[in-house]
Amino acid sequence: MLIPVKVEKALNAHLGLEMAAIYHYLSVASWCETKGFEGSAAFFYKQSAEEQLHFMKFFNYINQVGGHAHVPELKKPQTSFKTILETCQKSLEAEHKVTVSIYKLVELARAEKDHATEAFLKFFVDEQLEEEMQFNRLIDRIHLIGGGPQSMYYIDKELEKLGGTTAEATE
Template identity: 45%
Template sequence: MLSPVIEQALNDQIAMECKASFVYLAMANWCEQEGLGGCAEFLYEHSDEERMHMLKLVKYLNGVDGKAIIPNVSLEQQSWSDIRSLLEEVYEHEKKVTKSIHELVAVSQEQKDFRTLNFLQWYVDEQLEEEILVKDILDQVKLIGNGPQSLYYINKELEKRANAPEEEEEEA
């Protein structure tokens, strides 16, 4: 029997992943309009990944006889002042998601819901990977600096990440 507390917490996480997917989609859209094709490609891909995170939760929740809710998403922003602050925002967002996943793990433990606890392990690992990836990008962006061609190199850097082969996943 699924506890209503877990059902609510999983639905909150669905909303968070859905929001992340749309925020990254809006960011990709802005980058494309700014001529930052590499950044756009990276963010379009990342948006798809967040959608996959959301879907995995939806299917899990419905599978354990819960009711997943597809949220309404409203976006506060459609443009950004520059690519650096946009990437900082992505990093902050990922940290927020990690915190939320960890809280969800704690709730599953409290509720003795070992199935959900086990299911969430994938998200714990995924968040660690995502934080490392975005932190690494930010470190590279700092190295590139503020020279006249910095945008060109930042765009190249993200293009490279977008085209990097996917790491093997335990489960699609």
């Protein structure tokens, strides 16, 4: 194996978080779609598809360096939400957990002098910062638009700008 066993184990553990993110966004997208928030549904389907790419990047990397990627066990994600604001807050929390895990992976790779894995993780360090900034911005926008049932329409439009159409996202 081209990377330390400790790093392989930690990468495998991280797979669970990326898979949980796929499920989380899929569950949020589905809730949005059933409530008629099409823009938000498209945005969250796209997020779920992106997480699938992240998951596969980790999965393929583990096997490429001679390790053995394991499909993680998962719990069922939350299926219903009160507002779009809540879906964004839960998403930010989930993204933050992923960021913490990636930072720990970087620290471990560094401690083990595993420069290859540290270089591989760079993409994810940048990606996590973008994701957290995006949800921070969205939550700020939602607070500006305000609560109340009518404002949900405008919030949905905000997310639509970021997600394309549901058809595109699920094609």
